Amino acid sequence: MKLSVWTYEGPPHVGAIRVATGMEKVHLVLHAPQGDTYADLLFTMIERRNHRPPVTYTTFQARDLGSDTASLFKSACHDAYNRFKPDLLLVGASCTAELIQDDPGGLAEALDLPIPVVALELPSYQRKENFGADETFFQIVKKLATPQPRTENISCNLIGPTALGFRHRDDVEELEKVIQNLGIEVNVVAPMGSEPSDIVNLGAAHFNVLMYPETGESACRYLEKSLEQPFTKTVPIGVGALSDFIAEIETITGLTNLQNKVASRLPWYSASVDSTYLTGKRVFIFGDGSHVISAARIAKDEIGFEVVGLGCFNREMARPVRAFGKTLGCEALITEDYLEVEGAISELAPELILGTQMERHIGKRLGIPCAVISAPVHVQDFPARYSPQMGPEGANVIFDTWVHPLVMGLEEHLLTMFREDFEFSDANGPSHHAAHQPTSVQKENRSEEPVPKENSSNVIWMTDAEKELRKIPFFVRGKAKRNTERYAVDHGVIEISIDTLYEAKAHYAR
Amino acid sequence: MPKDAPQLGCADSPILKERGQHEVFCGLTSIVWLHRKMQDAFFLVVGSRTCAHLLQSAAGVMIFAEPRFATAILEETDLAGMADAHEELDRNVSQLLSRRPDIKRLFLVGSCPSEVIKIDLSTVAEKLTEKYSPNVNVINFSGSGIETTFTQGEDACLEAVIRSLPSSEKTQLAVLGALPDIVQDQMMRLLEQLGLENVFVLPQVKFDDDVSIGANTHFICVQPFLGASYEEMVRRGAQPICANFPFGADGTTRWLWAIAERFDVSKAKFDKVVAAPKLRAEQAIAAVASDLRGKSVFFFPDSQLEIPLARFLAAECGMELTEVGSPFIHKSLVYADLADLPATTQISEGQDVDKQLDRVFDYNPDLTVCGLGLANPLESKGLSTKWAIELVFSPIHFYEQAADLASLFARPLKRADLLKVST
Numbered sequence: 001m002k003l004s005v006w007t008y009e010g011p012p013h014v015g016a017i018r019v020a021t022g023m024e025k026v027h028l029v030l031h032a033p034q035g036d037t038y039a040d041l042l043f044t045m046i047e048r049r050n051h052r053p054p055v056t057y058t059t060f061q062a063r064d065l066g067s068d069t070a071s072l073f074k075s076a077c078h079d080a081y082n083r084f085k086p087d088l089l090l091v092g093a094s095c096t097a098e099l100i101q102d103d104p105g106g107l108a109e110a111l112d113l114p115i116p117v118v119a120l121e122l123p124s125y126q127r128k129e130n131f132g133a134d135e136t137f138f139q140i141v142k143k144l145a146t147p148q149p150r151t152e153n154i155s156c157n158l159i160g161p162t163a164l165g166f167r168h169r170d171d172v173e174e175l176e177k178v179i180q181n182l183g184i185e186v187n188v189v190a191p192m193g194s195e196p197s198d199i200v201n202l203g204a205a206h207f208n209v210l211m212y213p214e215t216g217e218s219a220c221r222y223l224e225k226s227l228e229q230p231f232t233k234t235v236p237i238g239v240g241a242l243s244d245f246i247a248e249i250e251t252i253t254g255l256t257n258l259q260n261k262v263a264s265r266l267p268w269y270s271a272s273v274d275s276t277y278l279t280g281k282r283v284f285i286f287g288d289g290s291h292v293i294s295a296a297r298i299a300k301d302e303i304g305f306e307v308v309g310l311g312c313f314n315r316e317m318a319r320p321v322r323a324f325g326k327t328l329g330c331e332a333l334i335t336e337d338y339l340e341v342e343g344a345i346s347e348l349a350p351e352l353i354l355g356t357q358m359e360r361h362i363g364k365r366l367g368i369p370c371a372v373i374s375a376p377v378h379v380q381d382f383p384a385r386y387s388p389q390m391g392p393e394g395a396n397v398i399f400d401t402w403v404h405p406l407v408m409g410l411e412e413h414l415l416t417m418f419r420e421d422f423e424f425s426d427a428n429g430p431s432h433h434a435a436h437q438p439t440s441v442q443k444e445n446r447s448e449e450p451v452p453k454e455n456s457s458n459v460i461w462m463t464d465a466e467k468e469l470r471k472i473p474f475f476v477r478g479k480a481k482r483n484t485e486r487y488a489v490d491h492g493v494i495e496i497s498i499d500t501l502y503e504a505k506a507h508y509a510r
Numbered sequence: 511m512p513k514d515a516p517q518l519g520c521a522d523s524p525i526l527k528e529r530g531q532h533e534v535f536c537g538l539t540s541i542v543w544l545h546r547k548m549q550d551a552f553f554l555v556v557g558s559r560t561c562a563h564l565l566q567s568a569a570g571v572m573i574f575a576e577p578r579f580a581t582a583i584l585e586e587t588d589l590a591g592m593a594d595a596h597e598e599l600d601r602n603v604s605q606l607l608s609r610r611p612d613i614k615r616l617f618l619v620g621s622c623p624s625e626v627i628k629i630d631l632s633t634v635a636e637k638l639t640e641k642y643s644p645n646v647n648v649i650n651f652s653g654s655g656i657e658t659t660f661t662q663g664e665d666a667c668l669e670a671v672i673r674s675l676p677s678s679e680k681t682q683l684a685v686l687g688a689l690p691d692i693v694q695d696q697m698m699r700l701l702e703q704l705g706l707e708n709v710f711v712l713p714q715v716k717f718d719d720d721v722s723i724g725a726n727t728h729f730i731c732v733q734p735f736l737g738a739s740y741e742e743m744v745r746r747g748a749q750p751i752c753a754n755f756p757f758g759a760d761g762t763t764r765w766l767w768a769i770a771e772r773f774d775v776s777k778a779k780f781d782k783v784v785a786a787p788k789l790r791a792e793q794a795i796a797a798v799a800s801d802l803r804g805k806s807v808f809f810f811p812d813s814q815l816e817i818p819l820a821r822f823l824a825a826e827c828g829m830e831l832t833e834v835g836s837p838f839i840h841k842s843l844v845y846a847d848l849a850d851l852p853a854t855t856q857i858s859e860g861q862d863v864d865k866q867l868d869r870v871f872d873y874n875p876d877l878t879v880c881g882l883g884l885a886n887p888l889e890s891k892g893l894s895t896k897w898a899i900e901l902v903f904s905p906i907h908f909y910e911q912a913a914d915l916a917s918l919f920a921r922p923l924k925r926a927d928l929l930k931v932s933t
Contacts, residue, residue: 001556001582001583001584001585001588001595001598001599001601001602002582002583002585003580003581003582003583003602003605003606004562004580004581004582004583005577005580006562006566007559007562007563007566007581007583009559010559010560010563010567011558011559011560011563013560014560014563033536033622033654033655033656034532034533034534034535034536034655034656034659035535035536035537035538035539035560035561035564035622035654035655036560036564036655037531037532037533037534037535037883038535038536038539038564038567038568038883039567040533040882040883040884041567041568041881041882041883042567044882044883044884044885044886044887045882045883045885045886046567048886049886049887050886050887050889050890050933051887051890052883052884052887056531057531057532058531059530059531059532060656061656061657062625062654062656062657064656065626065656076531079530079864083864094560095558095559095560095622095623096558096560096622096623096626096655096656099589099623099626099627100626124558124559124560125558125584125585125586125588125589126585126586128559
């Protein structure tokens with residue numbers, strides 16, 4: 001057993017539902033108790049979908065366990081087919097049904113339906129949501145995709161977007177624009193937006209674009225092997241990655257001079273003088289592996305942040321994330337334990353977190369700004385406006401999104417210079433945010449401003465030094481405190497004075 | 511149910527019982543409000559990743575504060591042997607309690623997988639109670655979706671709490687059901703004004719070992735989904751008080767009067783206590799009800815609040831009832847409300863969601879009360895909806911909330927009038 005407060009991923013059958021919900025003319029019959037129907041609200045509420053996911057849950061109860069859950073499954077399958085008339089039926093079991101071992105695949109096969117049936121193996125006690133999506137789409141492709149004559153013009157498939165994906169809707173639109181600008185046709189986008197007949201037709205494309213390795217890699221590998229379709233390995237999030245992605249396409253297609261056909265504003269925004277306040281800001285990055293690698297590259301090479309820590313929750317991506325971490329001099333944190341992530345962030349005291357909705361919560365607790373770069377996400381991360389992550393517009397969106405939570409340019413300097421101003425305090429957060437506290441509230445709070453009392457070593461803060469520490473802006477105060485204490489311990493200082501504080505500052509000056 | 515009662519409303523109408531796909535939460539969802547209501551309690555679900563994901567999704571839609579619940583997620587190795595499971599739980603609990611020394615009550619909550627592999631949580635709870643006594647009281651109940659729906663989780667929790675209470679012959683009133691703090695305070699003030707002295711509420715905000723029950727305990731439910739708790743109280747010898755549930759001016763008055771009668775409060779005194787808040791509630795409802803009068807409403811089964819709320823909407827707001835669905839109907843609890851429903855109402859119990867969706871489109875009601883999974887799909891087809899879960903999470907009981915309750919139903923209708931852009 002593993003004690004868990006919040007989880008980053010749902011169970012594998014939720015991944016299967018993400019694939020089915022993204023597609024048309026597909027129906028999933030899931031052997032599951034009634035509670036599992038909560039999954040519908042992820043799509044209808046969080047993503048605001050206006051249709052129910054195409055899922056029939058058998059909703060067996062305790063009293064059925066003693067009698068015949070198998071015939072319940074069969075009748076649910078039969079009814080679902082007659083009511084929804086899908087072109088493809090998926091069948092599977094959730095965690096509880098896995099334990100009663102009814103064999104949904106065999107039962108569905110026995111019904112002899114006039115449509116293809118894909119039986120899903122979703123090991124709930126070993127694997128998770130991303131695996132479920134990747135495996136489901138792979139099985140669909142394996143069942144349906146057949147060799148096709150290639151299209152006359154060069155074309156590709158966009159592989160990996162699903163329902164409930166982080167910005168998948170807009171990434172697809174942006175990438176379609178990018179691809180068409182290169183003079184390449186888009187054959188099929190799948191799973192999201194496709195129907196079974198499109199999957200049959202995947203083989204007509206010259207190559208595949210793997211948008212999301214988490215949900216599309218198995219299918220791309222299969223298509224490479226069985227239909228000889230090469231696929232792109234770089235996720236085109238960020239300016240550098242987009243350029244590498246286009247270079248990959250040049251290699252695959254033999255086309256040349258594609259690079260100058262796309263441009264983002266990010267390079268100029270990063271180079272403009274205002275952005276020097278971003279330089280060297282310490283960031284911590286956590287999310288799914290692909291988004292983390294993309295974000296780390298943008299942070300380091302395209303904005304000039306210092307990446308002080310990174311990690312991912314999906315073990316499938318542990319290896320590339322570790323390898324990428326090494327190039328930054330960071331030991332990657334691979335964990336599904338949200339408390340462990342909180343511990344790492346608290347220890348590193350970054351100035352900005354790039355994470356998931358979990359890290360947004362951690363950031364709120366620790367008083368560190370956070371921008372969201374990866375699933376799992378909340379309802380506000382499905383915005384009405386166009387906001388891709390991929391392509392040139394994605395890079396623009398990322399620049400804006402990451403900079404937004406920060407205290408901006410000169411404001412940061414003023415806060416540092418005039419720490420005692422009663423109307424203008426860093427404890428209130430950036431002044432351009434709506435949540436900026438009014439002065440009256442702020443005054444009351446000032447007396448109990450957080451200078452963490454506890455300290456790991458046995459050093460003592462003198463009153464003057466503690467007062468001085470408070471004058472340091474909150475986003476670096478934690479680090480200053482720890483550095484000073486470490487300096488004191490290393491130098492045998494027991495009482496920290498103002499001098500100790502500034503000696504430590506000089507010692508650790510970057 | 512009184513034997514000589516005349517045939518009234520829907521009390522004896524045929525109930526459409528359906529057994530198909532249910533589109534409802536499991537009992538674990540109750541933890542979302544129970545863990546906030548009970549401030550020294552922690553809920554440890556013994557379940558799968560799905561359970562953890564459900565809690566976080568059901569809760570995450572609404573809150574994201576430090577929760578007093580967690581899931582001990584079963585892994586492949588746990589499915590093999592039983593002795594293992596006990597040790598694993600022991601380890602998880604000690605990890606948890608060392609992080610949260612403020613916890614006085616620990617609930618071990620069973621789930622679908624823990625029930626299917628038959629982890630005996632009651633034995634574990636006994637052993638852990640011995641180990642952590644007197645600091646922590648460990649109690650188990652099941653929130654599994656193969657046995658409970660949504661609000662039945664609170665019922666199962668309270669039933670377990672009642673079972674753990676000591677006996678006494680004290681004359682007292684017990685009120686069963688979690689209420690928002692402000693509403694509970696209003697209720698206690700009314701009961702005090704009626705002259706009742708020994709009153710306690712379950713669940714308790716903080717653990718109090720003074721609470722006991724026995725033959726002189728009279729009890730009343732404030733929520734209609736507490737069937738198992740009701741039966742457990744009766745088993746312990748306590749005497750039930752049955753009435754309409756305290757929604758709206760009339761519902762609240764009848765609920766209070768049933769208590770007053772049991773405790774021999776005079777009609778004169780009763781009238782004096784309720785006159786002002788009752789009038790206030792009636793006037794406030796009237797201001798909102800003009801938007802509801804003559805409009806039709808359809809209830810999908812969700813929280814078991816459906817029957818009492820349908821009574822409020824029909825009798826006090828002038829709405830027309832089409833179908834009123836409930837996941838489970840405890841007739842002994844909702845008899846009075848059922849009897850007050852117009853005889854033309856279709857009552858349904860259980861669900862076959864696809865067939866029920868066909869019916870809602872046939873009725874084409876002005877307002878549909880349904881769960882979160884159905885609301886947006888129905889809105890997109892032109893039906894105005896009210897999310898049922900909001901009725902569980904909002905202060906809606908008693909006089910002072912009567913108009914707020916009516917407003918919850920009026921708002922979607924008002925919005926439909928306000929929006930001038932089509933989807």
